[in-house]
Amino acid sequence: MTNGFGQCHIARMGVNRTVAGPRVGETPVEGLLTGADLAAGQDRPHSTRAPYGPWRRWGSPPKRAATSATVGQTHVGKCDALVHAVARSRERVEAGVTAFVKAPAGRWLWRYHRGSDHPVCRLLLLPHAGGSASYFYRFSQLLAGDIDVLTVQYPGRMERYAEPLVCDIEELARQLSTALLEHELTDLPLALFGHSMGCLVGYEAASFLAEKGHPARWLFASSCRAPGTVHGKAAVRTTDDAIVADLRRLGGTDVSVLDDPGMRELFLPVLRSDSRAVELYGERPRAPLNVPVTAIHGVDDPWVDRRAAQAWSAVTSGPFELRDFLGGHFYFSQAEHQATVADLVRSRLLGMPSPS
Structure with a gap:
């Protein structure tokens, strides 16, 4: 199959079709969750303007993708791990990890x-x-x-x-x-x-x-x-x-x-x-x-x-x-x-x- 495929960064592309990102024309903070982060239940600074997690803006988290991942001795669902990671990342945003910078041309x-x-x-x-x-x-x-x-x-x-x-x-x-x-x-x-x-x-x-x-x-x-x-x-x-x-x-x-x-x-x-x-x-x-x-x-x-x-x-x-x-x-x-x-x-x- 001849195709210009890209890497599948789940939080950068797929999950972020549900997870809230920054408002249009504003930038996220450094680093986004990758598939490996989801599997490990780890968090990196993530863009979100909604208090305590993305779901407040877009509604409830998806019920799918509940396949569990083992994090040390902790057994959590991947979506649960993502919610936890994003909520913790909010604290790092508020601590001044970086500032939002407006960009021209709105959506693009x-x-x-x-x-x-x-x-x-x-x-x-x-x-x-x-x-x-x-x-x-x-x-x-x-x-x-x-x-x-x-x-x-x-x-x-x-x-x-x-x-x-x-x-x-x-x-x-x-x-x-x-x-x-x-x-x-x-x-x-x-x-x-x-x-x-x-x-x-x-x-x-x-x-x-x-x-x-x-x-x-x-x-x-x-x-x-x-x-x-x-x-x-x-x-x-x-x-x-x-x-x-x-x-x-x-x-x-x-x-x-x-x-x-x-x-x-x-x-x-x-x-x-x-x-x-x-x-x-x-x-x-x-x-x-x-x-x-x-x-x-x-x-x-x-x-x-x-x-x-x-x-x-x-x-x-x-x-x-x-x-x-x-x-x-x-x-x-x-x-x-x-x-x-x-x-x-x-x-x-x-x-x-x-x-x-």
């Missing part, structure tokens, strides 16, 4: 870290299939400063959970680009960094903006086949078993989460929609972009081979470079790789030599 964009009052350029971070804006929290932290870093939140997840999912790459890009133009966010040189499916959305957004007279400053494509190598299909393999099989193959997801029917019910709708978007994506004929492109490739990626990553050179008449990293489709989740990629992005956007 979050600014996790305030940078310079006079940034040199703006960078959009576009998550993978099944992912949400919070995937890029640490990466945003590494880059904020002279770069105004905004993370994209697709419809149908986290605080946008009630909105219809969009299973069309071009439509996602059009809506995002329209929000950028309406909120005058093209006033600075604009770069786009996508991971997996986010690369395709970023490429289409860059094309849309170029047609409107706002060419991108740079396009970074991480762990994704080039548009010319992703062919739309009449028949889409989006069965739940096929989706879960791909998640296992790509790695990065807690196996216990994949094996839990309740948890699967929470995250599969988003992955099913995103899977369809990538499966049906077919690049329409257009002139190459006139923008530098950097493709980034995990050498052990089972979905993207080096030839498919190199093919990003065909989407631009400008400079191109391909950078290889040890690891698979989610090489980017490793902290040391994120730091290296952040240095690469910063060097490209802040005036150091372009690739030849």
Whole structure:
């Protein structure tokens, strides 16, 4: 199954379709619960504006996903562990772990870290299939400063959970680009960094903006086949078993989460929609972009081979470079790789030599 799947971060994507996040345009605090945290009953700072837990805003916690997890000698349900963790995280928020920072463009964009009052350029971070804006929290932290870093939140997840999912790459890009133009966010040189499916959305957004007279400053494509190598299909393999099989193959997801029917019910709708978007994506004929492109490739990626990553050179008449990293489709989740990629992005956007 050819798909730009992302890691399944339950609290970042699936559970947060029920768990309250920050109000639209505000950022969560550092760190979100991962599948491993749920299994261990641990907590990290979590965004919530509702006093003592998320359920006050959205109602009662889901009755599903009650599969139990052993925490030391304590036997608790996963949902109970999540409620307990979020409630405890509230105390850390009130203790001043971080502040909420308003972001422009309302539903679409979050600014996790305030940078310079006079940034040199703006960078959009576009998550993978099944992912949400919070995937890029640490990466945003590494880059904020002279770069105004905004993370994209697709419809149908986290605080946008009630909105219809969009299973069309071009439509996602059009809506995002329209929000950028309406909120005058093209006033600075604009770069786009996508991971997996986010690369395709970023490429289409860059094309849309170029047609409107706002060419991108740079396009970074991480762990994704080039548009010319992703062919739309009449028949889409989006069965739940096929989706879960791909998640296992790509790695990065807690196996216990994949094996839990309740948890699967929470995250599969988003992955099913995103899977369809990538499966049906077919690049329409257009002139190459006139923008530098950097493709980034995990050498052990089972979905993207080096030839498919190199093919990003065909989407631009400008400079191109391909950078290889040890690891698979989610090489980017490793902290040391994120730091290296952040240095690469910063060097490209802040005036150091372009690739030849």
